[in-house]
Amino acid sequence: MTTAAPILPLVLDRLSFAVRGKNLLHEVSLTLEPGRRTVILGPNGAGKSLLLRLAHGLLQPTGGRVVWAAADRLGHRPRHALLFQRPVLLRRSARANVIHALALAGHGYRERRKRADSTLAKFGLTGLAERQATVLSGGEQQLLALARAAAQEPEVLFLDEPTAALDPAATAEIEAMLDNLHADRVRIVMTTHDLGQARRMADEIAFMHRGRLIEATPAADFFSRPVSPEARAFIEGKLLW
Amino acid sequence: MESSGPFGLALQLIWQADPALVEIVVLSLRVTGTALLIAAAIGLPLGAVLGIARFWGRGAIIVVWSALMGLPPVVAGLVVYLLLSRSGPLGGLGLLFTPTAMIIAQTALILPIVVSLTRQVVEDLWQRYADQLRSLGSSSWRAVPTLLWDGRLTLVTVLLAGFGRASAEVGAVLIVGGNIAGHTRTMTTAIALETSRGALALALALGIILLALTLVLNALAHLASRLDRSHIG
Ligand SMILES: Nc1ncnc2c1ncn2[C@@H]1O[C@H](COP(=O)(O)OP(=O)(O)O)[C@@H](O)[C@H]1O
Ligand SMILES: [Mg+2]
Numbered sequence: 001m002t003t004a005a006p007i008l009p010l011v012l013d014r015l016s017f018a019v020r021g022k023n024l025l026h027e028v029s030l031t032l033e034p035g036r037r038t039v040i041l042g043p044n045g046a047g048k049s050l051l052l053r054l055a056h057g058l059l060q061p062t063g064g065r066v067v068w069a070a071a072d073r074l075g076h077r078p079r080h081a082l083l084f085q086r087p088v089l090l091r092r093s094a095r096a097n098v099i100h101a102l103a104l105a106g107h108g109y110r111e112r113r114k115r116a117d118s119t120l121a122k123f124g125l126t127g128l129a130e131r132q133a134t135v136l137s138g139g140e141q142q143l144l145a146l147a148r149a150a151a152q153e154p155e156v157l158f159l160d161e162p163t164a165a166l167d168p169a170a171t172a173e174i175e176a177m178l179d180n181l182h183a184d185r186v187r188i189v190m191t192t193h194d195l196g197q198a199r200r201m202a203d204e205i206a207f208m209h210r211g212r213l214i215e216a217t218p219a220a221d222f223f224s225r226p227v228s229p230e231a232r233a234f235i236e237g238k239l240l241w
Numbered sequence: 242m243e244s245s246g247p248f249g250l251a252l253q254l255i256w257q258a259d260p261a262l263v264e265i266v267v268l269s270l271r272v273t274g275t276a277l278l279i280a281a282a283i284g285l286p287l288g289a290v291l292g293i294a295r296f297w298g299r300g301a302i303i304v305v306w307s308a309l310m311g312l313p314p315v316v317a318g319l320v321v322y323l324l325l326s327r328s329g330p331l332g333g334l335g336l337l338f339t340p341t342a343m344i345i346a347q348t349a350l351i352l353p354i355v356v357s358l359t360r361q362v363v364e365d366l367w368q369r370y371a372d373q374l375r376s377l378g379s380s381s382w383r384a385v386p387t388l389l390w391d392g393r394l395t396l397v398t399v400l401l402a403g404f405g406r407a408s409a410e411v412g413a414v415l416i417v418g419g420n421i422a423g424h425t426r427t428m429t430t431a432i433a434l435e436t437s438r439g440a441l442a443l444a445l446a447l448g449i450i451l452l453a454l455t456l457v458l459n460a461l462a463h464l465a466s467r468l469d470r471s472h473i474g
Contacts (some may be wrong), residue, residue: 058375078378083377088373
């Protein structure tokens with residue numbers, strides 16, 4: 001492994017994002033320390049996906065800064081990954097999808113194949129390795145997309161509602177894999193609008209509503225004594241958007 | 242074979258692999274096949290870059306390429322003729338009335354199809370893939386082969402369309418090739434000539450082969466898509 005300087009903490013410093021004069025994100029500040037799992041929680045349209053895209057660098061903020069503690073790339077290899085709610089898989093085998101991601105990360109020919117096989121095994125996908133990725137079931141595709149991201153060995157893994165389109169069994173499988181990744185010291189940062197998932201997966205909660213970060217607290221505190229009226233309403237199922 | 246009509250004679254020519262017929266078919270396939278290879282080698286990457294890159298004047302370039310798809314073959318032939326004729330800029334190469342001249346003319350006919358349709362296919366794919374590929378660390382340049390490979394099924398049909406256009410046209414190859422027997426006589430120019438001479442059997446035989454060729458190519462494309470769906474990558 002590399003001995004590069006750690007990229008955490010990640011400081012999101014007064015991030016704003018506006019489209020055609022309309023402010024979709026209002027000065028969101030959040031510091032992500034190593035070692036915990038953060039769940040960004042909030043109703044639809046709160047700005048959760050925007051915040052992840054800004055942090056991951058897919059979007060440039062119109063105000064504020066994204067500050068990593070060290071360079072967030074090592075050569076070609078991105079040091080953080082994003083799992084999309086509906087990931088795009090390439091029209092090739094499951095194994096070739098992982099190999100492609102490893103090629104992008106700069107791994108050599110033999111190394112890619114070795115790593116792809118061991119990653120697929122870790123995710124229980126060996127049996128599907130030669131199947132065309134685009135014909136796998138929704139749950140299998142999401143698991144493969146997670147394996148592809150993990151194969152690049154990101155230090156931070158952003159996940160945007162990774163199970164929103166999945167049934168309970170597939171959801172449980174993804175969550176179990178996230179537990180494994182967390183145990184392997186991958187920093188998990190995920191969004192969800194699902195309170196049950198937030199309770200299961202969060203060490204800390206960042207609660208968003210209408211483009212603002214309302215509160216960021218340890219998960220236990222958030223659920224036992226939410227400070228803001230919005231968070232209280234959301235926990236009681238009364239805040240719909 | 243006294244009283245069989247032209248159709249019967251045509252089948253007989255094919256069945257017996259008549260040397261004159263075979264020569265024409267082989268030359269035609271060689272010319273169009275080579276033109277297709279050249280057009281694919283240039284047109285696939287060029288179309289892909291046009292589909293991904295954003296630069297000033299892109300719209301104008303796209304319009305010109307798609308207008309060229311409708312270029313009348315005789316006009317393409319005329320332009321290539323002027324380039325290659327003795328007094329033309331490339332006259333010194335002595336290519337006029339050679340198979341090479343026909344390859345150049347057919348490449349000019351196929352290239353706009355390949356560029357324009359590839360651009361469209363890749364642009365649509367890029368719209369869906371850009372965030373995902375960037376997230377995985379891909380640059381726009383690196384995405385070119387990825388997108389071409391992912392669009393391979395559609396692109397095969399694009400190439401087939403190009404092959405169809407080139408192998409079916411008469412005007413351009415007639416002008417720059419000259420329809421010289423045993424040298425630059427293709428299926429289409431031979432059909433035109435033989436029909437005008439009233440030699441319907443050879444014309445029909447060539448027509449049947451052209452039709453069969455189209456059928457075979459389309460069957461291959463269909464098979465490829467079936468295979469692709471079943472599993473391999
Ligand atoms: N590119 C965009 N252009 C305009 N509006 C956008 C864009 N992206 C997101 N939005 C809007 O910003 C708000 C927050 O979106 P999003 O971050 O996707 O919410 P969430 O993920 O919390 O459901 C929504 O109202 C959405 O419609
Ligand atoms: Mg979202």
